[in-house]
Amino acid sequence: MPTYTPPVKDIQFVLHDLLKVSESKTPGYDELDRDFTNAVLEEAGKIAANVLQPLNTVGDEQGCKLENGVVRTPEGFQDAWKQMAEGGWMGLDASPDYGGQGMPHLLNTATGELFSTANMAFQMYVGLSHGAASALAVHGSDQQKETYLPKIYSGEWTGTMNLTEPHCGTDLGLIRTKAEPQDDGSYAITGQKIWISGGENDLADNIVHLVLAKIPGGPDGIKGISLFVVPKFLVNEDGSLGDRNAVTCGGLEEKMGIHGNATCVMNYDGAKGWLVGTEHKGMRAMFTMMNEARLSVALQGYTQGEVAYQNALGFARDRLQGRDVTGVKNPDGPADPIIVHPDVRRNLLDQKSLVEGGRALVYWGATLIDASHRANDEDAEAMISLLIPVMKGFLTDKGFETTVLAQQTLGGSGFTREWGLEQFVRDARIAMIYEGTNGIQSLDLIGRKLPQNGGKTMMAFFELVKGFIKENEGNEALKTGFLDPLKAASKDLQAAAMYFMQEGMKNPNNALSGSYDFMHLFGHVALGFMWAQMAKAAQDALDAGASDTDFYQSKIETGRYYMARQLPMTGTHLARIQSGAEPVMTLDAANF
């Protein structure tokens, strides 16, 4: 059976050594000192390791069942939900006006990491509810906020996001679900949504569906979409539950992974719904919460990598096969542990460096979201918008890759169900697809984000990297291992951006054919930037006399590995980008 140890120390390193959060000027961050975050993470870690992790295999084996219109979640999920609700984890970063605890989003991201690593399928119920509440918090009327938010944050009700329909996922302008205005100010919602996560479940008393639909007579395509709130049970004026609404689960999807999370067909048969925000501005409402939603999917990527890595490492220390070619390491045993072999070490270090780099990048992203929300910092808002498709696309691709690498560490055992690695592979795969496929993330990156503010935000990213390199120019310990490779990789990214500007003008396919490589090139530079900063933070801690030298030294060595073995990929991505549209577009579609 797989195991999971919450990596509280690694998280603390990112929060305090790297990001120095308690020194930040962002309102609310002064509370995040080492002791406080440690206490919160320890508590969250207990639930993650003792409650959620043991249910991960159960959820995978049992899956969800649809019985008489009700979805039964796997055994133990209801109890776990209750414990999460009682612990106040659902509303950790929500406004105290609606029953939340008012903590920064960063802290919610850190606890979310622990829950998601332990049980991604379970945490999706929490994450989607949180997402629905966030949309209502920004765009809902006061009455909608008062009606729904306290119930979602207390865990009494869950929430869902209903975008996808059978004929459209990416191209939402095609949606057919309609919302007809009624005399009482409500709308009658009719249509079918598919693949709705947690669309029906037995965890809570009510389900708050946020639904994209079109009001007849509105503009065509994406501009005619509005957002509606459609509760499973109508809510009486006193807040009690009333009649069942005309929204039902028509079926559950059989799927590759995340079996513990119900993926539902949802039928709306004239269900009563209420407009959220302004008519025809539904997509804009979705966009305002997209950064947060996509960051949480980026997190899912590296969290599955984290738990897979932990189990691969344990295996590599125990499994005895072959001898170290440079000299026997385990003379009393029949063979050496496989961690002595360079190829196994390469495999483990790829995993470790991607996971720890991914964590740093996502937490930096969470600080930018906090700065934009809590301090109205427009530069932070622009930077996170630029980075979000990189984080979502790159980290979920790398997260999946990490689970496969970890599976490989276990040899045949990785392929068996007993060791649990194959579940991590299957669960990690979805993060590359939903919340906008990774291909679509790359189009968003080059089509919308790269040119945003006339390219100023991209320049600001380059300036950050350049500034760090300059500031540490005289630091010999960082120079060859970190600063030089970061400078070279950053140059590759600049050359790619330049190529898009020049050649993309001539033929848009020159840019579109290289978008995916650009997302990965950018991802590598971003992780390289994180590793260079983490190496500096670790070196500073050692210079200041930190007692745990192995821990900090391990950060430096892992970073050195990343810079030497992962970062050079930027050259390959640049070469692919510069090959342009010709190799991609020449073959006639009929001849594939």
Ligand SMILES: Cc1cc2nc3c(=O)[nH]c(=O)nc-3n(C[C@H](O)[C@H](O)[C@H](O)COP(=O)(O)OP(=O)(O)OC[C@H]3O[C@@H](n4cnc5c(N)ncnc54)[C@H](O)[C@@H]3O)c2cc1C
């Ligand atoms: C388990 C699961 C849970 C989900 N949960 C939810 C949920 O809670 N709520 C919800 O609303 N939806 C949910 N979804 C739907 C999910 O968001 C969509 O599947 C996803 O956005 C992709 O849409 P699609 O499957 O229709 O693919 P399509 O849009 O049909 O795309 C197919 C392929 O074509 C590519 N493609 C499409 N258009 C372009 C283009 N213009 N340029 C280049 N490439 C393009 C895509 O990248 C993709 O590879 C879920 C899906 C799954 C499988």
